[in-house]
Amino acid sequence: QVELVESGGGSVESGGSLTLSCTVSSFLRPARMAWFRQAPGAKREGVAGINREGSTRYSDSVQGRFTISQDHAKKTLYLQMNSLTPDDTAIYYCAATPVFASPTLSQNPFNSWGQGTQVTVFS
Numbered sequence: 001q002v003e004l005v006e007s008g009g010g011s012v013e014s015g016g017s018l019t020l021s022c023t024v025s026s027f028l029r030p031a032r033m034a035w036f037r038q039a040p041g042a043k044r045e046g047v048a049g050i051n052r053e054g055s056t057r058y059s060d061s062v063q064g065r066f067t068i069s070q071d072h073a074k075k076t077l078y079l080q081m082n083s084l085t086p087d088d089t090a091i092y093y094c095a096a097t098p099v100f101a102s103p104t105l106s107q108n109p110f111n112s113w114g115q116g117t118q119v120t121v122f123s
Helices: none
Strands: 003-007 010-013 018-025 032-038 045-051 056-058 066-071 076-081 090-097 117-122
Touching (some): 003 090, 018 032, 018 090, 018 117, 032 066, 032 076, 045 066, 056 066, 076 090
Antiparallel strands (some): 018 076, 032 045, 045 056, 066 076, 090 117
8 A cells, every 4th residue: 555645625616627636655656546536425436547657537527627647756646627516526535556457437446545635616
C-alpha cells in the first residue's frame, strides 16, 4: 500500500471548475490510479481512471467535463473538473493499485485510498 493525500476540494458555483490533486508517497509508481466519489446516501462510484501508460477511462456522467492526468515526476494525480453541477457534489477519493491493466472504474483492484476531499457545487 501507498499513502495518498488529496487536496483541492472546495465550494464552487454551478458551471465552475476545480482541480483536485492526489500526491503519492511511495518510491514505487502505482500501475493504475483512479478518482472515485461518494455523495451523501449514495454508493461510491468511479469517475475517472488512468494507468501508468496514460490510458484513461471516464464514467458517462463526467465524460467530456472531467480530465484525469498524472505527473510522474511529481508523483501526483490530478482531476480537472469543468462545467460542474450540483450533482457533482460529493467526497472525492483517489485510489491506487500496483497491478497493471487497462484503466478501471471498479473499486476491486485498488488497495490504497486517500482520505477524501469534499467538493460542493451550489446553484
